[in-house]
Amino acid sequence: MQTDLLRKYAVPGPRYTSYPTVPYWDSGRPEEESWENRSLQTYLRNNGENGISLYIHLPYCESLCTYCGCTTRITRNHLVEKPYILAVLNEWSKYLDLFATTPRLAELHLGGGTPTFFSPENLKFLLDGILGTVVVTPDAEFSFEGHPGNTTREHLETLFELGFRRVSFGIQDFDVKVQDAIHRFQTVEEVETITRTAREIGYTSINYDLIYGLPFQTLSGITTTIEEVVRLKPDRIAFYSYAHVPWIKPGQRKFTEMDLPLPDQKRELYEKGREMLENAGFTEIGMDHFALKNDSLMLAEAEGRLNRNFMGYTTTQSELLIGLGASSISDCGTAYVQNEKKVEDYLARVKKGEWAYFRGHLLNREDKIIREHITNLMCRFETDWSCTRLQTDAWYEGLERLGEMEQDGLIIREPFQLKVTEKGKGFVRNICMAFDARLWRNLPSTQLFSSTI
Numbered sequence: 001m002q003t004d005l006l007r008k009y010a011v012p013g014p015r016y017t018s019y020p021t022v023p024y025w026d027s028g029r030p031e032e033e034s035w036e037n038r039s040l041q042t043y044l045r046n047n048g049e050n051g052i053s054l055y056i057h058l059p060y061c062e063s064l065c066t067y068c069g070c071t072t073r074i075t076r077n078h079l080v081e082k083p084y085i086l087a088v089l090n091e092w093s094k095y096l097d098l099f100a101t102t103p104r105l106a107e108l109h110l111g112g113g114t115p116t117f118f119s120p121e122n123l124k125f126l127l128d129g130i131l132g133t134v135v136v137t138p139d140a141e142f143s144f145e146g147h148p149g150n151t152t153r154e155h156l157e158t159l160f161e162l163g164f165r166r167v168s169f170g171i172q173d174f175d176v177k178v179q180d181a182i183h184r185f186q187t188v189e190e191v192e193t194i195t196r197t198a199r200e201i202g203y204t205s206i207n208y209d210l211i212y213g214l215p216f217q218t219l220s221g222i223t224t225t226i227e228e229v230v231r232l233k234p235d236r237i238a239f240y241s242y243a244h245v246p247w248i249k250p251g252q253r254k255f256t257e258m259d260l261p262l263p264d265q266k267r268e269l270y271e272k273g274r275e276m277l278e279n280a281g282f283t284e285i286g287m288d289h290f291a292l293k294n295d296s297l298m299l300a301e302a303e304g305r306l307n308r309n310f311m312g313y314t315t316t317q318s319e320l321l322i323g324l325g326a327s328s329i330s331d332c333g334t335a336y337v338q339n340e341k342k343v344e345d346y347l348a349r350v351k352k353g354e355w356a357y358f359r360g361h362l363l364n365r366e367d368k369i370i371r372e373h374i375t376n377l378m379c380r381f382e383t384d385w386s387c388t389r390l391q392t393d394a395w396y397e398g399l400e401r402l403g404e405m406e407q408d409g410l411i412i413r414e415p416f417q418l419k420v421t422e423k424g425k426g427f428v429r430n431i432c433m434a435f436d437a438r439l440w441r442n443l444p445s446t447q448l449f450s451s452t453i
């Protein structure tokens with residue numbers, strides 16, 4: 001029966017880090033005055049209580065990992081670091097001018113690309129330029145992504161001194177055949193060494209990224225990988241599905257669909273990994289995330305504070321996320337904007353003194369309602385619409401699409417309440433899709449998303 005369900009629901013679908021999803025943004029490039037007004041209103045409403053979140057995209061990598069779906073620039077020329085940092089600081093200065101008061105910073109994340117491509121000295125230059133303009137909230141969370149192969153003790157010490165206590169290392173898989181296919185190499189010994197170093201310095205939350213569904217991945221291989229991960233015992237684990245989108249990321253054409261596990265095999269990889277992690281004391285949180293009982297992500301879920309944004313699951317409640325750097329996305333609750341993806345185009349906009357975004361979306365009332373329900377389903381596996389504020393025709397249309405999912409035991413419908421069953425948690429993306437009004441009104445003629453399974 002489970003195999004039949006996997007085949008039935010293995011369809012292309014979004015990951016829902018936003019609603020509407022990026023392919024369904026319909027505002028072109030919003031007027032700069034509109035973005036300024038909306039983000040300023042959210043800032044004034046949030047800064048005093050929740051503060052703001054800040055994401056900085058550092059796109060450079062020395063080599064291409066073929067599984068990666070992020071916006072990257074491959075180069076070994078480290079002279080690109082300083083000009084890029086200066087552009088990011090100039091972009092930030094436009095927000096400071098707009099806000100006209102000192103921001104309270106509740107969350108800061110460095111993503112990529114490979115943030116540790118940048119030298120510790122240049123990272124300090126960047127962060128001094130940011131942190132010198134804000135007030136850091138007492139419970140702020142600072143995190144960065146590091147490659148086990150190029151993250152040094154100096155990187156870890158420099159960022160620790162600047163307030164970082166969380167680090168995420170991209171592991172993916174320790175199987176050498178898989179590593180060769182995805183062009184991502186790190187040994188168990190390298191990961192163990194950098195993990196031990198981070199703990200010695202004082203990092204309180206270490207995350208490992210693992211991916212299931214990669215080319216040539218086997219049940220025995222994933223078992224060996226997770227045995228090593230359990231032995232090293234990070235505080236968090238993101239164990240997520242490989243997104244095969246070669247029409248977007250040509251590097252994924254190094255291998256073919258024939259090299260990938262079939263949907264039921266792929267799910268078997270996940271179920272085996274989940275069983276091993278839970279037996280080792282990790283608890284599943286939201287979709288594809290696991291944490292030890294004392295980690296802040298687990299505490300946030302237990303207290304109903306778990307949130308989800310373009311950075312994934314988070315403990316912060318800020319309604320304003322500012323994205324700096326090429327391709328990064330900002331979210332003010334009523335609008336999204338995405339910066340120019342190509343580094344040269346990003347640098348050119350900043351140099352002209354313009355906002356660096358090239359597209360965006362202004363949310364209407366229906367968007368906001370559907371977004372809130374999808375966030376509830378992704379973070380708490382339930383939602384309710386007992387108040388009229390959370391009711392709209394599109395929501396009720398989505399409820400009508402749930403008949404088969406209810407028969408299959410994936411959901412429970414009650415008056416003004418929807419709950420995802422334990423069986424249905426693995427299909428939460430499919431459940432959210434039922435309410436994706438913009439997708440249903442304009443079903444794609446070509447594949448936009450990776451498989452939900």
